[in-house]
Each structure stands twice: as structure tokens, then as C-alpha cells.
Amino acid sequence: MQLAVWTYEGPPHVGAMRVATAMRGVHYVLHAPQGDTYADLLFTMIERRAARPPVTYTTFQARDLGGDTAELFKAAVLDAHERFRPQAMLVGASCTAELIQDDPGGLARTLGLPIPVVPLELPSYQRKENWGASETFYQLVRAMAGPHAPPPGTKRDPRPTDRAPRCNLLGATALGFRHRDDVAEITRLLGAMGIEVSVCAPLGATPADLARLGEADFNVVLYPEIAGQAASWLKRSFGQPSTTVVPIGVAATRRFVAEVAQLAGLATTPDEAALRLPWYSKSVDSTYLTGKRVFVFGDATHAIAAAHAAQHELGFEVVGLGSYSREFGREIREAAKSYGVEPLITDDYLDVEQAIAALQPELVLGTQMERHIAKKLGIPCAVISAPVHVQDFPARHSPQMGFEGANVLFDTWVHPLMMGLEEHLLAMFREDFEFHDGAKPSHLGGGAQLAPEMGIGAAPAAQPLPAPAAVTPHAAAGDSIAWGPDAEQELKKIPFFVRGKARRNTERFAAERGIATITLETLYDAKAHYAR
Amino acid sequence: MSLASAPSTAGCAQPPILRERGQHEVFCGLTGIVWLHRKIQDAFFLVVGSRTCAHLLQSAAGVMIFAEPRFATAIIDERDLAGLADCNDELDRVVTRLIERRPDIRMLFLVGSCPSEVIKLDLSRAAQRLSKRFAPKVRVLNYSGSGIETTFTQGEDACLAALVPEMPAEPGTARSLLVVGALAEVVEDQMLRHFAALGVGPVRFLPGRSAAELPAIGSGTRYLLAQPFLGDTARLLESRGATRIAAPFPLGAEGTTRWLRAAAEAWGTPEGKIREVTEAGEIRARAAVSRHRAKLEGQSIFFFPDSQLEIPLARFLSRELGMRLTEVGTPYLHRAHMAEEMALLPDGVQLSEGQHVDRQLDRCRAARPDLTVCGLGLANPLEAEGFATKWSIELVFTPIQGYDQAGDLAGLFSRPLDRRTRLEL
Numbered sequence: 042m043q044l045a046v047w048t049y050e051g052p053p054h055v056g057a058m059r060v061a062t063a064m065r066g067v068h069y070v071l072h073a074p075q076g077d078t079y080a081d082l083l084f085t086m087i088e089r090r091a092a093r094p095p096v097t098y099t100t101f102q103a104r105d106l107g108g109d110t111a112e113l114f115k116a117a118v119l120d121a122h123e124r125f126r127p128q129a130m131l132v133g134a135s136c137t138a139e140l141i142q143d144d145p146g147g148l149a150r151t152l153g154l155p156i157p158v159v160p161l162e163l164p165s166y167q168r169k170e171n172w173g174a175s176e177t178f179y180q181l182v183r184a185m186a187g188p189h190a191p192p193p194g195t196k197r198d199p200r201p202t203d204r205a206p207r208c209n210l211l212g213a214t215a216l217g218f219r220h221r222d223d224v225a226e227i228t229r230l231l232g233a234m235g236i237e238v239s240v241c242a243p244l245g246a247t248p249a250d251l252a253r254l255g256e257a258d259f260n261v262v263l264y265p266e267i268a269g270q271a272a273s274w275l276k277r278s279f280g281q282p283s284t285t286v287v288p289i290g291v292a293a294t295r296r297f298v299a300e301v302a303q304l305a306g307l308a309t310t311p312d313e314a315a316l317r318l319p320w321y322s323k324s325v326d327s328t329y330l331t332g333k334r335v336f337v338f339g340d341a342t343h344a345i346a347a348a349h350a351a352q353h354e355l356g357f358e359v360v361g362l363g364s365y366s367r368e369f370g371r372e373i374r375e376a377a378k379s380y381g382v383e384p385l386i387t388d389d390y391l392d393v394e395q396a397i398a399a400l401q402p403e404l405v406l407g408t409q410m411e412r413h414i415a416k417k418l419g420i421p422c423a424v425i426s427a428p429v430h431v432q433d434f435p436a437r438h439s440p441q442m443g444f445e446g447a448n449v450l451f452d453t454w455v456h457p458l459m460m461g462l463e464e465h466l467l468a469m470f471r472e473d474f475e476f477h478d479g480a481k482p483s484h485l486g487g488g489a490q491l492a493p494e495m496g497i498g499a500a501p502a503a504q505p506l507p508a509p510a511a512v513t514p515h516a517a518a519g520d521s522i523a524w525g526p527d528a529e530q531e532l533k534k535i536p537f538f539v540r541g542k543a544r545r546n547t548e549r550f551a552a553e554r555g556i557a558t559i560t561l562e563t564l565y566d567a568k569a570h571y572a573r
Numbered sequence: 574m575s576l577a578s579a580p581s582t583a584g585c586a587q588p589p590i591l592r593e594r595g596q597h598e599v600f601c602g603l604t605g606i607v608w609l610h611r612k613i614q615d616a617f618f619l620v621v622g623s624r625t626c627a628h629l630l631q632s633a634a635g636v637m638i639f640a641e642p643r644f645a646t647a648i649i650d651e652r653d654l655a656g657l658a659d660c661n662d663e664l665d666r667v668v669t670r671l672i673e674r675r676p677d678i679r680m681l682f683l684v685g686s687c688p689s690e691v692i693k694l695d696l697s698r699a700a701q702r703l704s705k706r707f708a709p710k711v712r713v714l715n716y717s718g719s720g721i722e723t724t725f726t727q728g729e730d731a732c733l734a735a736l737v738p739e740m741p742a743e744p745g746t747a748r749s750l751l752v753v754g755a756l757a758e759v760v761e762d763q764m765l766r767h768f769a770a771l772g773v774g775p776v777r778f779l780p781g782r783s784a785a786e787l788p789a790i791g792s793g794t795r796y797l798l799a800q801p802f803l804g805d806t807a808r809l810l811e812s813r814g815a816t817r818i819a820a821p822f823p824l825g826a827e828g829t830t831r832w833l834r835a836a837a838e839a840w841g842t843p844e845g846k847i848r849e850v851t852e853a854g855e856i857r858a859r860a861a862v863s864r865h866r867a868k869l870e871g872q873s874i875f876f877f878p879d880s881q882l883e884i885p886l887a888r889f890l891s892r893e894l895g896m897r898l899t900e901v902g903t904p905y906l907h908r909a910h911m912a913e914e915m916a917l918l919p920d921g922v923q924l925s926e927g928q929h930v931d932r933q934l935d936r937c938r939a940a941r942p943d944l945t946v947c948g949l950g951l952a953n954p955l956e957a958e959g960f961a962t963k964w965s966i967e968l969v970f971t972p973i974q975g976y977d978q979a980g981d982l983a984g985l986f987s988r989p990l991d992r993r994t995r996l997e998l
Contacts, residue, residue, distance in 0.1 A: 042653055044646075046645045078596070080628075091956075098597075102722070413636075417639075
């Protein structure tokens with residue numbers, strides 16, 4: 042048993058729902074008890090879908106467990122087929138139905154429906170959401186495209202020279218972080234290179250579309266967590282090569298373009314007219330980004346890509362890299378090694394919180410969960426990976442991939458940080474009346490004297506950063522360190538947004554040296570010690 | 574003025590009830606944890622279940638999940654499924670670790686789920702065993718919030734029912750009032766003031782704010798349900814000698830007056846005193862409600878089943894706001910507890926119990942209601958079809974009972990309609 046408050050991933054049948062909901066003409070009958078329909082609201086609320094997910098739940102109850110749950114399941118399949126008339130169906134069990142062993146695949150077969158019915162075996166007690174999505178997509182691709190595969194060993198005909206190269210885009214699903222806009226961005230990028238997208242799947246595809254996956258010249262794997270397995274089957278069955286580079290970041294997009302050009306047999310250089318990240322990053326205001334210590338956590342694909350862009354394209358220093366995608370542990374470990382940091386492969390958010398508290402980064406790039414950890418610790422943060430909340434399914438175009446994606450990354454990651462000019466001004470005028478500790482941000486109405494009337498506690502900026510007492514190593518030891526009045530006074534001169542860090546560093550410095558009272562000397566000794 | 578505005582068509586004592594089964598688009602009882610843990614401040618809720626259960630709680634709890642909530646899931650994995658003995662050891666290990674980490678916890682609920690029920694993990698024995706180990710500091714209880722047994726708010730019923738045997742016995746036959754059902758603190762405080770003015774008391778609440786101090790119960794205990802979904806709790810309270818005061822639920826001006834009046838009459842409060850105490854609140858509530866009447870009067874409303882609050886809400890909307898009821902769905906209809914409400918419903922309302930969601934959606938589309946009350950899985954899809962909706966879970970999390978919340982309650986229903994008239998899209 043694992044004690045969990047937060048889970049980075051849902052159960053595998055939620056992954057199957059993400060595939061079914063992404064597609065058209067597919068219906069999923071899920072053998073599940075009352076209550077499992079909660080997952081519908083992930084799609085209707087977080088992704089704001091305007092239609093119910095194409096999922097029917099059998100809703101068995103305690104009184105059904107005597108024996109007629111199998112009949113209930115068959116009735117639900119027939120009913121769903123009659124009502125929704127899908128081109129293909131998925132059938133499977135949620136975690137509870139897995140325990141009662143009704144065999145959805147076998148039961149559905151006995152019904153002799155006139156459409157393909159794909160049974161899903163999703164081991165809920167071992168696997169998770171992304172695995173479920175990957176397995177579901179793979180099973181659907183096999184079932185639909187399989188009958189069109191040439192005999193094993195058949196060599197693929199070269200593309201007729203009078204036809205444009207064609208590829209499939211694989212891996213985008215419902216409830217995917219920025220999948221909608223990544224697909225649009227990559228489709229545009231490929232179009233500019235003269236490459237047609239044959240089928241985009243699962244997002245927007247029908248079962249009939251899956252049947253013609255083999256017609257494309259190659260596959261673009263957008264999200265390896267979801268499409269890797271299907272792509273390698275397509276390679277085995279149709280001889281289709283697939284891309285290995287995920288185009289997140291400038292360098293990755295350039296490498297992706299080169300890889301695609303090679304697969305398509307084209308000699309193309311990308312059009313970078315709309316790419317602004319490199320110049321923005323070189324402009325002098327970005328100098329202050331140099332060496333900002335960043336902690337990166339997310340699914341493996343986004344975490345590895347973000348770490349590369351952070352270090353090499355924004356000039357940050359990656360001080361931590363991790364992922365909850367255990368299936369991609371090897372890739373994460375390799376990437377971590379290249380930054381000289383310890384890889385963190387865990388699905389326990391408390392481990393992540395501990396790592397962030399210990400490393401004290403200046404920026405966290407992570408999921409919704411890291412957003413909250415960072416908020417608690419008073420560290421700026423941007424979201425780079427699922428799981429995400431409703432605000433990360435934005436109305437505006439916000440890809441992560443391609444050149445526009447790179448522009449989005451720059452804005453998104455830099456925004457939570459103090460921009461260079463702002464940081465400079467705050468340091469310069471920190472004793473100025475407008476920038477004193479009690480001053481409120483100007484967007485809250487200016488003067489601190491307004492605060493009590495507005496019902497906002499006075500001097501919000503002066504609030505000490507929430508001390509992570511329970512997580513910092515020295516505090517856990519239970520020893521208390523006193524601050525001398527001169528040191529305390531001097532500490533107040535440090536800008537509030539780095540004061541928490543200075544306080545913690547100084548206290549750690551003192552604790553390590555057995556200093557009971559922090560003096561002015563200790564403060565500056567610590568500053569020298571931690572200076573980069 | 575009090576009840577003069579009641580429509581003459583009231584009287585739904587024997588309305589037709591459509592009983593349905595099929596897909597239920599509802600939450601399971603685990604969801605109750607999300608508000609119960611806020612209410613009982615020294616209790617921790619440990620769900621013994623699957624990753625699905627943890628994911629459900631996370632989805633239902635929203636941002637609350639990040640605020641050190643007093644609930645968690647012990648996720649069963651494949652090793653636990655191999656043998657039951659192992660499963661109990663694992664549970665003990667998880668609970669021990671939890672109690673060490675959270676020394677502020679005085680009561681721990683082991684909450685059963687569908688997976689734990691199906692593998693027949695005996696949580697009541699586990700609770701006894703762990704209670705012995707952690708006595709006297711922590712009491713360990715258990716109940717089931719599984720979807721195979723409970724729908725949404727029934728999780729609160731199961732939790733409170735688990736508390737009833739723990740309540741100390743009231744010596745003798747001293748008279749007291751027990752208000753049953755989790756209410757917002759602000760509502761509790763208002764109710765306390767009203768009861769004090771009516772000379773009703775002592776008044777106790779179940780659940781109280783502390784699990785460590787449960788109210789006493791005995792043959793002098795009269796209890797008043799503040800929520801309509803408490804069938805099992807009521808049964809157990811009666812087995813301990815308590816007697817129910819029949820009343821409609823305290824929603825709206827009329828509901829609140831009738832609810833307070835029922836208690837006052839049981840205490841023998843003189844009629845003049847009852848009028849005096851209820852009139853001011855009722856006038857205030859009616860004034861607040863009337864501001865929403867223009868938007869809601871004559872509009873039709875359709876309820877999908879969710880919380881068992883549907884019938885009392887429909888009564889309020891029909892009698893105090895002049896809405897037309899089409900279908901009122903409820904996951905479960907307790908005939909005795911709902912009798913006073915049913916008597917106030919207008920003729921011709923279609924009640925339904927249980928659900929076959931696709932057929933119910935067909936009926937909803939055919940009825941073309943002006944406003945549809947439903948869960949979050951249905952709300953946006955119905956809006957996209959052109960139906961105005963009010964998502965129902967908000968009605969469970971928002972303080973809506975009592976005089977001073979009646980206007981807010983009406984506002985929850987008028988706002989979606991107001992919004993549709995404002996948007997020029």
C-alpha cells in the first residue's frame with residue numbers, strides 16, 4: 042500500500058478515456074461501479090469540452106455483485122451501440138471491475154456486434170494513466186491498421202516523386218498539455234516544408250483514419266509516452282520510420298526539422314522569421330537570467346526538453362531534474378547526468394517538495410503540483426507539464442512545440458521572475474519610500490495606508506516567506522539560532538524577494554558551524570560562502 | 574405574512590415516481606470526505622482504495638488538496654491483492670506512519686471503497702485492532718464510501734452513522750435537541766441563536782467540530798435533520814432512544830420557519846413566541862429572495878439526481894420563487910424523511926429515483942427546461958446544446974440553509990439565467 046494525497050497520474054482507464062475522447066466514432070464501455078463517472082468532469086471542466094466523453098459506465102452496485110454483473114455489462118454494450126452507433130468500440134474494466142473478473146472482451150465478443158470491438162487489458166494495480174493511453178492507442182492502431190498491413194518482410198515502395206511527402210502525427214490526446222496547439226504548430230511547420238499530414242491520431246481521428254495510417258511515408262511521434270508503442274508497431278508492420286526528436290525548444294525544433302527533412306527526402310531549411318526566443322534571450326534585459334538556478338519536474342518528455350531549453354537557450358542553471366514517468370527512467374537519468382545533477386524519479390510529491398526545499402532554486406518548472414509547492418516556498422514557478430488545471434487549457438494559441446512554442450516558453454518562464462530592469466530598480470531603490478518593506482504592489486492600489494481599509498493585512502511584502510520549517514534540514518534537528526539585532530537590521534536591507542533565501546542560507550551556515558547567535562559578520566560570511 | 578403566499582396547488586403526497594437504473598452520472602460517497610474533513614477538525618479520513626479513489630478525491634477537492642488536507646488514500650497495489658493477511662499488515666504500517674506524522678489527529682476514519690469492499694478487506698476489524706493500539710489518543714472508526722453502496726452525500730450518512738455508537742449515553746431522560754447533518758459554522762451559529770430565542774435547548778450538533786467531544790444521546794434526545802440524506806444515521810439514533818422531529822428541511826424562508834417551528838412546538842414554545850422569533854428572519858429572507866423572483870418566476874427547472882437535496886430545493890424554488898418544476902430526480906428517496914417536503918410539492922411534478930443517464934437526457938431535451946440542475950460532467954455539454962445549467966455540487970459546498978442564506982440560495986439559480994441575458998455572443 043502506498044499513502045497518497047496527490048497523484049501525478051490517474052488510473053490507466055483514464056488514459057483509455059483520453060484516447061477515446063480524443064477520437065471521433067469510438068465509444069468506450071467501461072465496466073465500473075457508480076462514481077467512476079467523476080472522470081467525465083476532467084474533460085468537460087478542465088478541458089472545457091462541449092460534449093460528454095464517449096464513455097458508458099455499467100454502474101454496478103453492491104446488490105449486483107451476486108452474479109448478474111456480466112449481464113449488466115452486455116446490456117450496456119448493446120445499449121451503447123444502439124444509441125451511439127460508433128465505428129468501433131473499446132471495452133474494458135476499471136479497477137473494481139478488474140477484481141470481479143467479468144472478462145469484458147469475451148463478453149463483448151459473444152454479442153457479435155457488426156463493428157470492431159477492441160478489448161483493453163489495463164492492470165489498474167500496476168500501471169497508470171499514460172501507460173493506459175499508450176496501450177489503448179496501440180491496441181486501436183493494431184486493430185484498425187493491422188488488416189491493411191502487407192505481409193511481413195515486404196519492402197516499402199519509395200514515394201512517387203510527383204506526390205508530396207506524407208506523415209502521421211501521433212500521440213496527441215484529450216486532456217493533453219497543449220496538445221491542441223502543438224498539433225496546429227507542427228502541422229504548420231510541416232506544411233511550410235511541403236509535407237502533408239495524412240492522419241493526426243488519436244486527436245481528431247476516426248477508426249477509419251487509423252485504418253489508413255500505413256499510407257503515410259513516416260510518423261511524427263509528438264509524445265513518446267503515448268505514441269511510442271504504436272509507432273514501433275507501425276515500423277514493424279509497415280516499415281514506417283518515425284521521428285525521435287520532440288520539437289520543444291529552439292535547438293530541438295531545428296533538429297526535428299532536419300530529421301523530418303531527412304525522413305521525407307527533402308532538403309529544407311526552416312523558416313525562422315517568427316522565432317523570437319533567441320533575440321529575446323540575447324537582449325540585455327535577459328542578462329539577469331544568467332545562471333538562475335532552476336528545478337525541473339514533469340513527464341519525461343517535457344522535463345527533458347524544458348531542462349535543455351532552460352540551460353542552453355535561456356542561460357539558466359539546471360540544479361534539479363526529475364519525472365514521475367517511471368517508464369522513462371533511463372532517459373531522465375541520462376539527461377540528469379549531462380547537467381551533473383541527481384535524477385529524481387518519483388511519483389510522491391513529498392519527495393519533490395523535499396528536493397525543492399533542499400535545493401532552493403530561483404525558478405521551478407513543473408506541474409500543477411510544483412506550482413503549489415513553489416507557492417508554499419515562495420519560489421517563482423511556471424508550468425511545463427501535465428497534470429495541469431483549467432488555466433493551462435487556455436483559449437489563446439499557446440503551443441510548447443515549434444518556433445512559436447519557443448516564444449511561448451520564453452514568455453511563460455520569464456514572467457514569474459523579476460525582469461532585469463525591475464530587479465535592478467528594486468535593488469537600487471530599496472530604501473525608497475515606494476519600495477519599503479510595507480509597500481504593496483501598485484496594482485493593489487498603491488499606498489500601504491490603504492491596506493487596513495481594504496481588509497488586506499498591512500505590508501504584505503514584508504511578510505516573511507513561509508518558512509519551510511518542517512523540511513529544512515537544520516530546523517528538523519530542533520536547534521534554534523538567534524539573530525543579533527545588527528544582523529537582523531542588515532537582513533531587512535536585502536530585497537524581500539531574496540530575503541527568505543538569505544535568512545535560510547545564513548541559518549544553515551551558522552548551524553553547520555555551531556554558531557548560536559548570528560552577527561553581522563556571520564551574515565556576510567554566509568553570503569561569501571554561498572556566493573556563486 | 575408568513576405562509577400566506579403558498580400556492581394553492583401544493584400537495585404532492587403521492588406523486589408518481591419513476592424508478593430507473595442504468596448509468597448513474599454521480600459521485601460516490603468518498604466525495605463526502607471533502608467537506609466532512611473541514612467540519613470535523615481533529616479527524617483524518619484514510620480511504621483504503623485504488624489509484625482511482627485517490628484521483629477522484631483529487632478531482633473533487635480541487636485546490637484543497639494542496640492545503641495539508643486531513644484525508645489521504647492508502648492505494649492498494651498488486652502485492653496487497655496477493656493475500657489478505659499481507660493487506661492488513663500493510664494497512665497497519667500505513668496507519669502507524671500516518672499517526673506518527675500527524676500527532677494532532679484524534680479520530681481516524683478508515684473509509685472503505687469499491688476495491689476494498691470487493692476484496693472483502695474487513696475494515697471494521699482493522700479499526701478495532703488499530704483503535705486498541707492507539708488508544709486512548711486516537712479512536713479509529715470505519716465506514717464505507719464506496720460507489721457500490723453510496724451515492725455522493727450518502728458518504729456523510731455513512732460517516733455519521735459510524736459516529737452514533739460512539740456517542741456517550743445521556744444519563745436519565747434529560748431533554749435535548751440534536752441537529753443532524755454537517756452545516757457551515759455560520760449557519761450553525763444562526764440556528765443556535767434562533768433556538769435560544771425559542772427556548773429550545775440544549776442544542777447539540779452531529780457532527781460537532783471535534784470528533785473527540787461527541788454529543789450525548791438518550792431517550793430524551795429529540796433530533797432534527799438538517800440534511801435530507803441521513804437515513805442510516807437516523808435509524809441508529811432511534812436505536813439509541815432518540816426521537817425524530819418531523820419537519821421539512823431549512824431551505825428558504827418557509828422551510829426554515831417550518832423547521833424551527835417543528836422544534837419549538839416539540840418544546841412547547843407558545844405560538845406568540847414562535848411568531849415573534851421567526852417573523853423577523855422570515856421577512857428578511859423573503860425580501861432577499863424576492864430580488865431573484867423576477868428572473869425565476871415562471872421559468873421551468875429540471876433536476877438530475879445528485880445529492881438528495883433536489884426535492885427540498887424544488888419545493889423552495891416552486892413555492893418561494895414561482896418556478897415550474899418539470900422532472901425532479903434524486904438518487905434515493907427516503908419516504909418518511911421526505912414526507913413533509915412531498916406534501917408541499919405542486920401537483921403534476923415528475924419525481925424520479927435512480928438514473929439511466931441517457932434516457933434522462935432524452936427526457937430533459939424533450940422538456941426543454943429553462944434551467945437544468947446537474948453535475949459537472951453534464952453541465953458544459955448541456956450548455957453547448959443551448960440549455961442553461963446550474964452545477965449541483967455547489968449546492969453542497971455553499972452555506973444555503975437558514976433565513977440569511979435564502980437570498981444566496983436563490984441567487985445560485987438566478988445567476989446562470991442572468992448571465993445568459995448579459996452575454997451578447
